[in-house]
Amino acid sequence: MKPVQHEFEDAKDLLHESFGNSVLRHLIYSVGKDTSHAVERDWCVALSMAIRDRMVEGWIDTTRQIYEKKQKRVYYLSMEFMIGRMLEDSLTNLGHLQEARTFIEAQGLNFHDVLHAEQDAALGNGGLGRLAACFMDSMSTTGVAGMGYGIRYQHGIFRQNMENGWQMEEPEDWLVQGNAWEFRRPEVVYDINYGGFVETSDDGKAEWKPSERVQAIAFDMPIAGWKGAHVNTLRLWSARQADLMNLKKFNEGDFMASAHQQILAETLSKVLYPGDHTPEGRELRLKQEYFFTAASLQDLIRRFFTNYDSLDNLGDHVAVQLNDTHPAIAVPELIRTLMDDYDYSFERAFEITRKTLHYTNHTLLPEALEKWPKGLFEHILPRHLQIINMIDGAFYQEALKVGLEHNVIANIQVIHPHQQDWVRMGNLAFIGSRKVNGVSALHTELMKQTVFHDLHTMFPDKIINQTNGVTPRRWVLECNPGLSDLVTEKIGEDWIDDLEQLKKLEEFAEDAKFQKRYMDIKSDNKKRLAEFLEARIGITVNPDAMFDIQIKRIHEYKRQLMNILEAVALYNEMKANPSAPWQPRVKIFAGKAAPSYFLAKVIIKLISDVAEVVNNDPEIGDKLKVIFLPNYNVSAAEVLIPGADLSEQISTAGFEASGTGNMKFALNGALTVGTLDGANVEMQEHLGEDNIFIFGMKADAVAERQHRRARPSEVIKDSQRLQQIIGQLESGFFSDGDTGRYRDILDNIKNHDYFQVVPDFEDYWATQRHIDEVYQKPSEWAKMAILNTARMGWFSSDRTIRGYAKDIWKTPTI
Structure with a gap:
């Protein structure tokens, strides 16, 4: 019997075979298919096992060294x-992504479809x-x-x-x-x-x-x-x-x-x-x-x-x-x-x-x-x-x-x-x-x-x-290859495991040629997102509109409610002034509500109901679209985040511990609209106040209102927008005449409002209209987006670890 060490060395010989041969070997001997009968899932498994083989060598070496040292x-x-x-992540980290792509495409297969056969x-x-x-x-x-x-x-x-x-x-x-x-x-x-x-x-x-x-x-x-x-x-x-x-x-x-x-x-x-x-x-x-x-x-x-x-x-x-x-x-x-x-x-x-x-x-x-x-x-x-x-x-x-x-x-x-x-x-x-x-x-x-x-x-x-921080490998290198290629071309590849190297991009923020290339990549990502939405839910959106995205767990403190109420207010204004030069928007929501969290489920229903009315109003057309994307997961995020223009980070100040979605969006050049909550505070410090849109009460003001149990009605009486929205929800305007569907939401807004949607609403509305104005200045928006990418290096999970x-x-x- 050979010593274990020799057996391991012999096993390593398998890794000297070409990557393509490894895939074919696993297709036949692990999956049990030949090339003429294999489907995308079979190729995905074979590809996964081929790269897994190469991971195992480092895995065993790592374990041995940890014990020895x-x-x-x-x-x-x-x-x-x-x-x-896991497949794309593993191929990327081990440096076999391009080799795998070349091999799979040589088999007459779509590499993207093979990767996405993995759940x-x-x-x-x-x-x-x-x-x-x-x-x-x-x-x-x-x-x-x-x-x-x-x-x-x-x-x-x-x-x-x-x-x-x-x-x-x-x-x-x-x-x-x-x-x-x-x-x-x-x-x-x-x-x-x-x-x-x-x-x-x-x-x-x-x-x-x-x-x-x-x-x-x-x-x-x-x-x-x-x-x-x-x-x-x-x-x-x-x-x-x-x-x-x-x-x-x-x-x-x-x-x-x-x-x-x-x-x-x-x-x-x-x-x-x-x-x-x-x-x-x-x-x-x-x-x-x-x-x-x-x-x-x-x-x-x-x-x-x-x-x-x-x-x-x-x-x-x-x-x-x-x-x-x-x-x-x-x-x-x-x-x-x-x-x-x-x-x-x-x-x-x-x-x-x-x-x-x-x-x-x-x-x-x-x-x-x-x-x-x-x-x-x-x-x-x-x-x-x-x-x-x-x-x-x-x-x-x-x-x-x-x-x-x-x-x-x-x-x-x-x-x-x-x-x-x-x-x-x-x-x-x-x-x-x-x-x-x-x-x-x-x-x-x-x-x-x-x-x-x-x-x-x-x-x-x-x-x-x-x-907190996020890994730049998955959240730029893999999900946004156009941007990662541009960054590597300009500053080299050291940024991939030293994200603060991105600071070198600051010198290109006002360069017109760089701005164009950067925004062309954003445009391509928006087109990809538009195709994704059409394939998943059958809704066609205009990629030239501003893509305004809030993706996270559905919870009252995260305030998806305030976002959809602002969408209703915008719809009302568009109806009242149809000839005004409105900035077209696509507002995208995604996230799951806990099965027993009834109010969160009603908020999802309200988003869906508003979408049904707005998206089918011929007078509105492409000026405004509202979308709820079901079954949000990491793979969906990898399409949504690179395609975003605006990132919604609007939690009640003092309630979000950190957030990491805010970091991923900004790293990929989406501008943030948010409260001074969680890591938004540190993001503002790193990005500069001119490159983030902050609104709303600070944590101490929120705590003070909660402590004295301030009544939302004090604010509602001075807001015609909120009064109109409340009237619409009460009348069944968005619910086919069902006047009781949003009873719990209305009771919350009018009588409790623990998470302070009402007092922050008008400032949120005004900030959104300011965002419209900035978006209509392409060079200014591009500069801000580039600076977001350039100044987010500190928010790497490598630094956190x-x-x-x-x-x-x-x-x-x-």
Whole structure:
């Protein structure tokens, strides 16, 4: 038998074959087709496996070097990884994109169609998951020994279809045809326990006696960085029953009972974010969070013992990053593991945990800082509730020592001692972590002032900022090849992994020839987007119109409502003054509403209803089009973002943690209309006030209005535009005479308006009309667009990851 090293060297010989031959070999031996019978999906799989072969070499080399050098490992725990299609990304990072294109086209195939035969991985929903995907790319590019952990969802969140303007949810089927990128690891299996009770022995040793057990099975995907020199791993967990089916019950004819445990186990990895408006949904979601967190901690500890003999210094060699509160259960789970499995005292286990875990906060919304009913938590994780009580006891003593009052301490403990109804996961994550980071400068300061004010007082050095970023590989190089080619022609290719090189483009901002080439590329991208819209939803739009785009999760604080109300106001003005020189606009919305978020669904319906009226009004024609694009995902974003003229980033100030869509749009030369919220604040600093359109109240003014419960009616009475819109919604003008369809929206606008749509509306309207004027000055608009691209280099996720590595993880980068 040959030594393993020699076998690996022999396997490398396969990589010396031509890339085309690799594809053909996989078409025949992996897919089982010949060239005369293969369809686009077959070629896509063969192409994926050919490039995967080349990734594996770097993957094995990377893993070996990490172990040999005992490099500090970073484990990124996230409920979402919105990675999109992998094929083009992998071909690009490994430098085989043009070779693959040449080969595929030589077979008489359309390269674009082959690439797009791959489905988006249904592993995420919004910015949280897309950020995790960018971070995986950047950890590989910067040489961080990183590993992502999540759940291998069979159906994702849902496929969004529209029925008469209403969102309808259907299961995603992305795994039906298989996933060419994953490696199943049947040997990597961990038991995950739930329920039961805790038994304490005479010597005080606690033992958890669970009543339910499932198993977590590992599936690995290699994630290559730029030029493929470093390849990290995304490990996803799939659930299965721990015991074989009950054959006795099956043979007795009780088929459902025989499969009961299998069904219960497999639900854990079926769907991202099951609806938590029912007790069953809440239980499943908590079980999911524990499932992937517990499996991940067991896995990283197993890996740790490959190099080290004791967990005493775990935090010196391992950094665990909790992406939001979903994996916050890691705090008591790591303590439980250290105490129950390795005989550490609580005090020592708590100390080790606090040196190992780190927590990224993504929201200031109280409802988004997860909390669980204490009874439910105890039913599912009784041992963990015991440990949380121990954490609260230790924390209470710490807080007393720094002089906090009893009532203040009670408000920041994990479980309020006098209102013991909830387990507060945000507090748990904060108390149990070494560092807590915000994701934009404003968000970080607001964390200190609001949701974590008292905790910040107690731990003044714990909160730090790491402003988000996006990977330039996917979000310019791949999705906007015309622009990336122009940039490379002018400044070389170093910008691809050093995005601040884009500053060199500033000297071309007023160059008429460069402006023309730059805007010609934008025009080509708009034509591509127009073709995409016609193919997807059958609506024809004029590519010469301004493309005004808002794509993100549908939520009241993101204020899609204000955007569509402004569209109604614009429609009304156009009807009143049809001969005025209106700037034609195409307003595009896309995003999913949570299945149980009724008001968000009504907002989607309102957008669809307004589109139905506006788009079919012959008097309006191409002056204004309103579009809702269903089933928004990464692949759609890759067409929408390069084709945008205007980027809508209009959240209520103080509520958006950062945003990353704002960065992608600006990087691709779309100008931003937005509030001073999230990363918009830092974008304004980098872009200059003249190259971004800012409107609306600042965060302190929003907080003041909310605090005094200012009535929207005070503003509405002075706005004829709002009065007209409200009258139209009440009369059924946009709803075929149905006067009750928008009742909840109207009640919100007129009586509550927590997210301040009404007071910001007139400023938003005025800013949009100013944008019309600037757009009609092509040279001025081109200059601003070029400066947006040139000055967005700081917002690279490579820079963000280097910040994490230096300030949080204490690990080197390249």
